Amino acid sequence: MTPQNAFYAQSGGVTAVINVSACAVLETARRHPDKIGKVYAGRNGIVGALTEDLIDTSQESDETIAALRHTPGAAFGSCRYKLKSLEENRAQYERLIEVFRAHNIGYFFYNGGNDSADTCHKVSQLSEAMGFPIRAIHIPKTVDNDLPVTDCCPGYASAAKYVALSTLEASMDVASMSATSTKVFVFEVMGRHAGWIAAAGGMASTAKRPVPIVILFPEVPFDQDAFLARVKATVGEHGYCSVVVSEGVRRADGKFLADAGYTDAFGHTQLGGVAPVVARMIHGELGFRTHWAVADYLQRSARHIASRTDVEHAYAVGRAAVELAIAGGNALMTTIERSADDPYRWEIGSAPLEEIANREKHMPADFITADGFGITDACRHYLQPLIRGEDYPPFAEDGLPRYVRLQNAPVAKILNTPFEP
Amino acid sequence: MTPQNAFYAQSGGVTAVINVSACAVLETARRHPDKIGKVYAGRNGIVGALTEDLIDTSQESDETIAALRHTPGAAFGSCRYKLKSLEENRAQYERLIEVFRAHNIGYFFYNGGNDSADTCHKVSQLSEAMGFPIRAIHIPKTVDNDLPVTDCCPGYASAAKYVALSTLEASMDVASMSATSTKVFVFEVMGRHAGWIAAAGGMASTAKRPVPIVILFPEVPFDQDAFLARVKATVGEHGYCSVVVSEGVRRADGKFLADAGYTDAFGHTQLGGVAPVVARMIHGELGFRTHWAVADYLQRSARHIASRTDVEHAYAVGRAAVELAIAGGNALMTTIERSADDPYRWEIGSAPLEEIANREKHMPADFITADGFGITDACRHYLQPLIRGEDYPPFAEDGLPRYVRLQNAPVAKILNTPFEP
Numbered sequence: 001m002t003p004q005n006a007f008y009a010q011s012g013g014v015t016a017v018i019n020v021s022a023c024a025v026l027e028t029a030r031r032h033p034d035k036i037g038k039v040y041a042g043r044n045g046i047v048g049a050l051t052e053d054l055i056d057t058s059q060e061s062d063e064t065i066a067a068l069r070h071t072p073g074a075a076f077g078s079c080r081y082k083l084k085s086l087e088e089n090r091a092q093y094e095r096l097i098e099v100f101r102a103h104n105i106g107y108f109f110y111n112g113g114n115d116s117a118d119t120c121h122k123v124s125q126l127s128e129a130m131g132f133p134i135r136a137i138h139i140p141k142t143v144d145n146d147l148p149v150t151d152c153c154p155g156y157a158s159a160a161k162y163v164a165l166s167t168l169e170a171s172m173d174v175a176s177m178s179a180t181s182t183k184v185f186v187f188e189v190m191g192r193h194a195g196w197i198a199a200a201g202g203m204a205s206t207a208k209r210p211v212p213i214v215i216l217f218p219e220v221p222f223d224q225d226a227f228l229a230r231v232k233a234t235v236g237e238h239g240y241c242s243v244v245v246s247e248g249v250r251r252a253d254g255k256f257l258a259d260a261g262y263t264d265a266f267g268h269t270q271l272g273g274v275a276p277v278v279a280r281m282i283h284g285e286l287g288f289r290t291h292w293a294v295a296d297y298l299q300r301s302a303r304h305i306a307s308r309t310d311v312e313h314a315y316a317v318g319r320a321a322v323e324l325a326i327a328g329g330n331a332l333m334t335t336i337e338r339s340a341d342d343p344y345r346w347e348i349g350s351a352p353l354e355e356i357a358n359r360e361k362h363m364p365a366d367f368i369t370a371d372g373f374g375i376t377d378a379c380r381h382y383l384q385p386l387i388r389g390e391d392y393p394p395f396a397e398d399g400l401p402r403y404v405r406l407q408n409a410p411v412a413k414i415l416n417t418p419f420e421p
Numbered sequence: 422m423t424p425q426n427a428f429y430a431q432s433g434g435v436t437a438v439i440n441v442s443a444c445a446v447l448e449t450a451r452r453h454p455d456k457i458g459k460v461y462a463g464r465n466g467i468v469g470a471l472t473e474d475l476i477d478t479s480q481e482s483d484e485t486i487a488a489l490r491h492t493p494g495a496a497f498g499s500c501r502y503k504l505k506s507l508e509e510n511r512a513q514y515e516r517l518i519e520v521f522r523a524h525n526i527g528y529f530f531y532n533g534g535n536d537s538a539d540t541c542h543k544v545s546q547l548s549e550a551m552g553f554p555i556r557a558i559h560i561p562k563t564v565d566n567d568l569p570v571t572d573c574c575p576g577y578a579s580a581a582k583y584v585a586l587s588t589l590e591a592s593m594d595v596a597s598m599s600a601t602s603t604k605v606f607v608f609e610v611m612g613r614h615a616g617w618i619a620a621a622g623g624m625a626s627t628a629k630r631p632v633p634i635v636i637l638f639p640e641v642p643f644d645q646d647a648f649l650a651r652v653k654a655t656v657g658e659h660g661y662c663s664v665v666v667s668e669g670v671r672r673a674d675g676k677f678l679a680d681a682g683y684t685d686a687f688g689h690t691q692l693g694g695v696a697p698v699v700a701r702m703i704h705g706e707l708g709f710r711t712h713w714a715v716a717d718y719l720q721r722s723a724r725h726i727a728s729r730t731d732v733e734h735a736y737a738v739g740r741a742a743v744e745l746a747i748a749g750g751n752a753l754m755t756t757i758e759r760s761a762d763d764p765y766r767w768e769i770g771s772a773p774l775e776e777i778a779n780r781e782k783h784m785p786a787d788f789i790t791a792d793g794f795g796i797t798d799a800c801r802h803y804l805q806p807l808i809r810g811e812d813y814p815p816f817a818e819d820g821l822p823r824y825v826r827l828q829n830a831p832v833a834k835i836l837n838t839p840f841e842p
Contacts, residue, residue: 014597044600073593079601161820168821169722172494176435179465180500185718206819209826273697275715294696296714297606301590305725307820387820392813398627399582399728399808400589405630 003035004106006325008057009042009049010074010141011081011112011119015155016162016303017314018141019075021111023068024318025139026057030065035326040103040411045079046110046119050092050421052099054411067404069315070393072303075406081421082115086122093126095419101132102414107325108134111318113142113153117333118357124331137321138333138353141314143300145196148359149351150335154317155300157310157386160200162302163189163244164387166295168204171211171242174291178240184231184282186243186292188275190299193248195219195363197299201244202375203383212238213374216278218248219363220372222257228285230373235288245278304401308389309344320348344385424456425527427746429478430463430470431495432502432533432540432562436576437583437724438735439562440496442532444489445739446560447478451486456747461524461832466500467531467540471513471842473520475832488825490736491814493724496827502842503536507543514547516840522553523835528746529555532739534563534574538754539778545752558742559754559774562735564721566617569780570772571756575738576721578731578807581621583723584610584665585808587716589625592632592663595712599661605652605703607664607713609696611720614669616640616784618720622665623796624804633659634795637699639669640784641793643678649706651794656709666699725822729810730765741769765806 008025010018022041029036041055042048048055055076057065068075083092100108100123110120117138124136140147145156167187174185191197195217205211212234216222234241249257258274279290317334324332333356337349367379375383393401429446431439443462450457462476463469469476476497478486489496504513521529521544531541538559545557561568566577588608595606612618616638626632633655637643655662670678679695700711738755745753754777758770788800796804814822 010597014594047601071593072590074597077600078597080598081601165725165821166719166723168824169493169724170718172492172824173435173718173722176431176495176499177501179498180468180502203819204821209824273713273715276694276697291717292694292715293717293719294694294713294715295719296712297591297594298587298714298716298719301594302587303590304586384819388818389820390813390816392811395811397809398624398805399810400586400625403589403593403630 003037005037005104006039006107006109007042007049007100007105008039008109009045009111010076010078011045011110011116012078013143013300014072014074014078015141015143015300016072016158016306017154017310018111019068019071019073020311020314021139021141021154021318022075023065024315025109025322026065028319028322032326036107040105041076043408044077045081046083047079047081047421049096049099050419052413052415054103055408056411059409060406064404064406067402069311070303070401071403072301076408083119086126093122094130096123097127097130097132097134099415100127100134103411106134108136109139109321110136111139111141113144113147114358114360117353121331121353121357124353135325135330137325137329138356139317139321140333140335143190143197144192144194146194146360147356148361149355151338151346152313152336152386154310154314156196157313158302158306159190159197159299160383161307161387162299162305163197163200163295164203165305167201167213167242167244168211170293171204171213174240174242181289182291183235183288184241184243184290186245186275186279186290188245188247188273188292188294191218191246191248193218195246195368198244198246199363199367199375199379200383200387203380203387211242212240213242213244215373215375216243216245216249217368217372218246218250219368221252222249224281228282231282232286243278245274247274249274303393306391307387308391309386311391316348324350341381341385424458426458426525427460427528427530428463428470428521428526429460429530430466430532431497431499432466432531432537433499434564434721435493435495435499436562436564436721437493437579437727438575438731439532440489440492440494441732441735442560442562442575442739443496444486445736446530446743447486449740449743453747457528461526462497464829465498466502467504468500468502468842470517470520471840473834473836475524476829477832480830481827485825485827488823491724491822492824493722497829504540507547514543515551517544518548518551518553518555520836521548521555524832527555529557530560530742531557532560532562534565534568535779535781538774542752542774542778545774556746556751558746558750559777560738560742561754561756564611564618565613565615567615567781568777569782570776572759572767573734573757573807575731575735577617578734579723579727580611580618580720581804582728582808583720583726584618584621584716585624586726588622588634588663588665589632591714592625592634595661595663602710603712604656604709605662605664605711607666607696607700607711609666609668609694609713609715612639612667612669614639616667616789619665619667620784620788620796620800621804621808624801624808632663633661634663634665636794636796637664637666637670638789638793639667639671640789642673643670645702649703652703653707664699666695668695670695724814727812728808729812730807732812737769745771762802762806
């Protein structure tokens with residue numbers, strides 16, 4: 001009997017290592033030709049499944065697939081597309097399963113965050129109800145580190161390493177300049193409503209190598225007076241200060257700090273980054289010269305300085321997903337389970353999707369210092385093994401990494417019916 | 422006879438490799454104890470000389486000095502401090518020479534850009550006139566790459582590599598997201614009035630790995646209609662676009678693009694970064710979703726991804742400065758002389774400071790494409806060898822590089838007279 005095919009798709013914002021999980025799925029599937037036929041990827045994520053725009057990964061050489069391990073971005077394209085609830089748009093889910101049925105897809109591997117875990121869960125349920133049961137396994141991925149159950153989310157640790165390293169390097173810069181020039185460096189990082197990425201900035205400072213860093217977490221309502229007093233005192237003591245600010249910081253009234261009431265020449269509200277707002281506030285109120293940076297995509301795409309731990313996690317959750325599915329697993333997410341901080345020990349586990357979907361993991365309260373501006377030892381113990389180790393991509397003669405591009409050859413359509421996602 | 426001491430100072434904005442030159446100066450001086458006594462460094466650059474705040478580098482171990490080779494920032498502190506003209510403030514120059522005389526300093530090594538070349542020149546001239554001749558050698562350093570005579574300035578190539586790599590990684594991110602979300606990524610880089618750093622963004626795209634990149638150079642007056650038309654066409658053709666914008670871009674009327682007429686809630690003009698202005702313009706006029714990043718200090722401090730060529734240049738100009746001075750050289754700057762692009766061949770030369778001071782090297786006109794939005798093959802041939810090669814710092818168990826901190830022990834004051842620089 002010909003084995004069933006598998007479907008793999010990437011969802012949401014990319015990470016430096018989402019392609020590492022893709023590499024693991026494809027390499028593991030290739031080792032089980034008796035169990036899995038071809039692996040089709042969704043072009044631009046789940047939208048590719050809805051529109052029957054599938055990519056035939058069997059066209060790619062083993063060497064190309066292996067190179068995904070050191071390539072950032074989303075090799076098959078990702079998407080920001082949340083399926084509506086089953087009640088609201090059952091047709092979307094039915095369409096997915098029709099496409100899967102047409103292409104004899106018996107395995108569904110979905111690599112993403114919270115929303116995609118939910119989609120994965122519903123595909124599993126509905127396929128069963130529609131008489132074409134599909135084993136659906138979710139592979140965790142998000143720089144926001146907000147999936148429950150798993151100890152951490154692949155992608156987060158590399159963003160954390162990038163932010164810790166960038167904070168250290170920029171702090172050495174401002175320290176060098178502070179006697180006669182810039183005294184405060186402000187660094188804006190991602191993380192939405194969670195301070196996981198901002199917390200990583202605190203790792204630039206250690207007992208052996210102290211660096212004066214003030215962190216603004218989205219979990220802590222912004223108190224302008226307390227913040228400015230802290231910056232002033234820090235510059236007074238150390239001569240300079242670095243501020244790591246999360247994009248999602250809000251004032252006590254719930255308003256984003258980035259919404260500082262700026263208007264442009266036409267009177268439109270200007271919602272810029274939060275770093276320039278903080279830098280301007282410091283300069284205006286304390287008189288210090290400031291510099292500011294916004295990392296944006298760089299922090300989630302910097303494969304060149306990815307965490308080796310993260311790369312190993314991302315590969316392991318992808319490989320385990322395929323092995324789980326082959327073994328009959330269904331409606332599960334692969335997870336990272338930590339058993340010790342130092343030396344760091346971890347293994348792969350799994351959790352039912354109903355425990356994952358639509359639940360968010362927040363920073364533990366005891367990860368933030370009582371004053372709200374720093375990280376605790378508990379946070380350091382959590383973060384330390386995650387950012388340890390490097391995993392450099394090979395570089396070419398052009399001075400840049402040998403990041404791979406796939407052919408992404410289309411699979412011939414079978415349904416060939418229009419569908420507007 | 423006891424050999425004379427040497428003075429070394431770092432000036433202006435730091436680079437990822439200014440400490441590489443410091444390392445070279447100290448290591449080379451230590452190999453010539455018969456010619457050079459101690460090397461004193463200026464704490465916070467030339468300000469340390471004016472205030473007699475000298476650092477005794479002989480207190481640092483060989484191992485520590487060697488670690489400067491992989492450490493960013495300015496190990497002795499830098500400064501933004503331009504000496505006035507000799508006519509305007511002769512007392513400043515006389516003070517310098519008094520301090521040097523008091524500490525028996527016969528060699529002056531100044532590591533910086535244009536202003537410091539000028540200071541170096543005057544110290545040489547005035548010391549002679551004051552009967553205490555000092556051999557003054559300037560060591561080139563600037564990410565802006567605007568010093569004349571030398572083929573390139575140490576520090577530039579690492580910033581260029583960082584910008585090329587970041588542009589590539591972020592472009593892979595936006596390419597992954599563009600089907601359903603962000604279509605344009607805007608990346609702001611340094612360079613003041615010269616497009617050298619912005620040009621490096623163009624290196625992310627090669628014939629084998631084309632990436633749609635639009636560059637905004639300070640040399641090209643900003644034409645909003647032409648720019649928006651180019652972005653629209655690029656997104657139409659490729660599905661996405663990256664824009665690399667130099668901080669110094671101006672409109673045809675000479676006004677900085679960053680000055681877009683935004684005012685805050687109090688009616689004050691908001692002079693933010695140029696990236697958010699460009700991103701907002703694209704979103705407002707073309708409707709594309711955008712993301713933007715500002716590299717700021719990160720691009721000149723990213724020692725972790727420094728160019729190996731740059732590290733070699735920075736070491737060579739430092740070593741040659743000491744060797745030149747020992748051989749009797751004076752009022753010179755060490756230079757990089759290129760003899761071939763591919764394979765890249767270069768050697769160290771030197772140039773009289775009167776040919777350096779107060780002259781700026783601009784981007785050749787034939788480095789920018791006729792449409793004003795890209796780099797030519799001539800530019801590629803120039804840049805290619807500069808960004809080639811990596812030179813990773815060693816990393817520690819904390820997941821971050823083993824960047825070194827010096828003790829920076831003070832030299833006992835001899836003059837001990839107050840001086841307000």
